[in-house]
Amino acid sequence: MSAGPSVEAWEVFARQDASIPIRHVGTVDASNLDDATVFAYTLYEEWKWTDMFIVRRSDIEQVVRPA
DSSP: OOOOOEEEEEEEESSSSSSOOOEEEEEEESSSHHHHHHHHHHHTSSSSEEEEEEEGGOOOOOOSOOO
C-alpha cells in the first residue's frame, strides 16, 4: 500500500488595503497548491482582504541568519 501525497505547511500572507503592508496571517497544511489556496481562503475569509498570498514553507529562503 502506497502512502498518499505528503502534506506540507504553506504560509499565508495578506493585507486589507493596498496602502497597508502585507503581513503574515497564518499557516495551512496541504498536499498541493490548489488545496492550499482553498484552505487559506476558507480559513481566513472572515477578513476582507485585497491581496492574499501563499508560499510553501520549504520554498522560503532565509536571508539573514543568526550569528
